[in-house]
Amino acid sequence: MRVNRYNYPSQFPNGIGTLISDMEQMILKGNYILTEEVAAFERAFAQYLNTAFAKGVNSGTDALAVTFAALGLQPGEEVITQANTFNGTVAAILMVGATPVLVDADEHSYLMDVEQIESVITSRTRAIVPVHLYGKPTPMEPILSIASKYGLFVVEDAAQAHGAKWNGRAVGSFGVAGCFSFHPSKNLAAAGDGGIIVTSDEKLARAIDEVRSFGQRGQNNHVRPGFNSKLDALQARVLQEKLPHLDGWNQERRRIADEYRDRLGGLPLVFQVQTKGEEHVYHLFQIRTSQRDALLQHLVSTGVDAVIRYPQPIHLQASFARFAWRAGQFPQAEALSKELLCLPLRPDLTESEISYVCNSVRDFFATSVMRYGPADVTHSINAPKIECAMPECADAHLD
Numbered sequence: 001m002r003v004n005r006y007n008y009p010s011q012f013p014n015g016i017g018t019l020i021s022d023m024e025q026m027i028l029k030g031n032y033i034l035t036e037e038v039a040a041f042e043r044a045f046a047q048y049l050n051t052a053f054a055k056g057v058n059s060g061t062d063a064l065a066v067t068f069a070a071l072g073l074q075p076g077e078e079v080i081t082q083a084n085t086f087n088g089t090v091a092a093i094l095m096v097g098a099t100p101v102l103v104d105a106d107e108h109s110y111l112m113d114v115e116q117i118e119s120v121i122t123s124r125t126r127a128i129v130p131v132h133l134y135g136k137p138t139p140m141e142p143i144l145s146i147a148s149k150y151g152l153f154v155v156e157d158a159a160q161a162h163g164a165k166w167n168g169r170a171v172g173s174f175g176v177a178g179c180f181s182f183h184p185s186k187n188l189a190a191a192g193d194g195g196i197i198v199t200s201d202e203k204l205a206r207a208i209d210e211v212r213s214f215g216q217r218g219q220n221n222h223v224r225p226g227f228n229s230k231l232d233a234l235q236a237r238v239l240q241e242k243l244p245h246l247d248g249w250n251q252e253r254r255r256i257a258d259e260y261r262d263r264l265g266g267l268p269l270v271f272q273v274q275t276k277g278e279e280h281v282y283h284l285f286q287i288r289t290s291q292r293d294a295l296l297q298h299l300v301s302t303g304v305d306a307v308i309r310y311p312q313p314i315h316l317q318a319s320f321a322r323f324a325w326r327a328g329q330f331p332q333a334e335a336l337s338k339e340l341l342c343l344p345l346r347p348d349l350t351e352s353e354i355s356y357v358c359n360s361v362r363d364f365f366a367t368s369v370m371r372y373g374p375a376d377v378t379h380s381i382n383a384p385k386i387e388c389a390m391p392e393c394a395d396a397h398l399d
């Protein structure tokens with residue numbers, strides 16, 4: 001048996017016929033950029049999150065970069081985010097010439113360690129970017145209160161958390177802006193790259209309109225530095241087709257996560273902590289073990305499409321060497337990068353697939369106790385490192 005992470009046909013429960021014929025008409029009409037289809041999806045997404053505006057862009061990374069530019073961030077100014085996020089969060093900070101400043105992850109939630117934020121604020125700090133990592137909403141009140149104390153912007157990286165709620169309110173709607181990705185791996189997926197920014201700040205929304213179109217205010221009137229980054233009309237049509245299903249899919253993701261937790265209970269595994277007031281959307285379902293690499297190899301060899309998200313924390317990535325971060329500087333992020341792996345979780349995962357995955361994990365621990373002795377659940381890293389040669393490991397940086 002193979003248990004895959006994605007099943008795209010299941011994302012079109014009404015079939016694909018109407019969508020294709022609409023796209024055919026759009027292509028033949030020749031009206032491609034920021035069309036009515038884009039505006040309609042932007043309205044629908046803003047309404048879904050209960051924000052005043054939504055502005056479609058090329059990708060989740062661009063959503064962050066366009067927001068930073070629209071907020072007027074300047075080279076040399078600093079943006080605080082977490083060491084255990086996806087590369088794109090930090091790449092976006094660099095796209096506007098700003099300087100990323102990291103805090104460590106919280107050991108249990110894997111979210112930003114809020115306790116560390118104030119210690120890294122300087123006179124150059126302009127923004128805090130919490131990441132609702134793996135679909136888990138970040139508790140926003142402490143971050144908003146630090147931001148208001150120091151006069152900083154909060155820009156939420158909600159690329160993994162479409163529809164997640166904190167105390168009943170959608171993530172992305174707490175900060176001055178919320179940034180989402182429609183990369184094909186995400187809970188709401190385009191048929192290619194795409195992203196969107198939500199905000200209820202009208203001035204910021206107008207600035208985003210300019211920045212995503214060459215800094216234009218009306219054609220050929222270039223009033224500020226800009227990008228060319230717009231949500232493609234065909235992608236907007238695909239997303240419009242899927243949006244009505246998102247809440248149901250997220251519901252299924254939560255149900256399957258509960259199943260995983262129940263059925264894997266009693267094993268020497270740790271799960272991302274559950275927090276009162278959250279509505280997690282389980283973009284990724286993480287299990288944590290000091291025998292991670294051996295478990296990954298076992299799962300992959302039994303046909304389970306498990307992957308590591310992410311194998312290298314930001315501060316140890318070669319692309320950010322110029323910041324001279326050191327190994328050991330963000331110990332929680334480093335431990336997570338060595339001990340987490342994601343089990344396949346799709347909304348349409350079947351009962352037999354869930355059982356197969358859980359049995360494969362159980363089989364591993366049944367035999368690994370003989371091989372290694374009982375696993376250390378307090379997170380010290382004592383398992384032998386086994387390199388994974390499967391293609392699934394090679395693409396580990398893709399999403």
Ligand SMILES: *Cc1c(COP(=O)(O)O)cnc(C)c1O
Nearest residue numbers: 059060061086088089159181183
């Ligand atoms: C996917 C992702 C991004 C980037 O989104 P793209 O659409 O791939 O550019 C940014 N931040 C996080 C946390 C992500 O998961």
